[in-house]
Amino acid sequence: MTAYDDTEDNGMNERGALLDFPGADELATAGIVEPLSERALARVLAEVEAAVATEGTTGPKAGAVALTPIRRASGRRRALIGLLTTAAVATGVVTYANTGAAPAGTGTHSEARANDASVFLDDISTVAATQSATTGKYWKMRTAVGDAYISRSMDYYVVNNGKAYKKGQRPDWQFGPKDLDWKGLEQLTTDSAKLLTLLQTPPRPKSISPFDQAVTLLTDSPASPKLRAGVYKAMAGLKAVKLVGQVKDSTGRGGTAVEFAEAKSVGRVIIDPKTSAILEYTFTWTAGPSKGRVTHQTFLSTGFTDKIG
Incomplete structure (x- = not known):
């Protein structure tokens, strides 16, 4: 049995179902097109993944199409793929989301995913910088x-x-060699290169990982939009960060996940690519006496307020 032998109730096999959407013929005719730049690819990949996660609740942006094998694809999802395909043919751009294979000439799949993570986080830093500054x-x-x-x-x-x-x-x-209270946080540099240097400082005893330090600052601290942007850009420079792709958090919200693996643990964060907000953080022990233990925090909202309750 081949990968396309699965037949749907309407008699259409998986390959036929996958190509049963508006614009399929034009896509097949378009053939090979010039690839996007890494920055543009990361941007449209994040947008397409977010759109698929919510099954088309927002309109697509021109320039992307996600081709992911989907069994028994719903009419809504076929319509979404059709819209993205039309945009792809019009602009001469095709992207492949979560295909499981590295593009030719980019090294191993692991290397390609790590590179995608750095580009994605760099792009998210731009989103973070555009958010409104508030106080409380x-x-x-x-x-x-x-x-x-x-x-x-x-x-x-x-x-x-x-x-x-x-x-x-x-x-x-905790941020590298620094321990910051609220005032110290306001005085922390927002320069991404300096922030990366702090994160890469040799760890102190009982230090949490650089990834955890960055995530904590981005979730349970009153970091300004400019600082958040700098931290995301600094995270992009951490070599062990890898892109997971489109996922849903425990409440069903769609986002893009990145991971940071250490010798005995893996940290995963789900980011809303539209707002730069962190939706959920999961920590999994992969070795040692706590192997298999998983903890996570789901952030429904974060922000300033002038009163408790």
């Missing part, structure tokens, strides 16, 4: 398990059943 008395994190607040004096509060409880002082944010 507290930084609020609304997660799947409840709400938490950090004051400018680093007091930490949680809300349970509508009542606020002070839980002491929030530890300073």
Whole structure:
């Protein structure tokens, strides 16, 4: 049996179903086209993956088509692929999302995915820089398990059943050799090269990974849009970061995931490519006594507020 022998209820095999969308003939006629630049490829890849994750809830941008084998493709998804194909033929651009094979001449698949991650994160830094700057008395994190607040004096509060409880002082944010409180965070450089140098500083005893340091700063700290942009761009320089691709978080929201693997663990973060917001962070132990243990945080929203509750 070949990869296209699976027949649908309407008598159409998988290959026929895959090509059963508006624009398929034009795509076949278009043939081989010139490839995108790495930056443009990462951008359209993120946009296509986000669109597929939400099954076409937003309109496509010209210049991309994702060709991913889909069994029993729904009418909505066929329509989405058709729209993307029309744009591809019009502009002479075809991209392949999550095909599992490295483009010719780019080295191993692992190397290609790592390179894609750096380009994707570099592009996300641009998105982060365009977000509006706001302020407030507290930084609020609304997660799947409840709400938490950090004051400018680093007091930490949680809300349970509508009542606020002070839980002491929030530890300073670790970033390379620095331990930053709220004021120190505001004084931290936003230059991505300097931020990368800090992240790559030899770790101190019990330091969390550079990836974890960056993710923590991007989720539970009041980092400005300019600082967030710098941190994302610095993450793009971490060689161990690899692109996973389009996924959904535990609440069903679509985003693009990147991973950072260490000797005994893997950290994965899901990013909304439209807003640069981190949707979810998952940490998995891959070796040692905790092997197989998984923890994750799902961020429903983060931002400034002037009151608790």
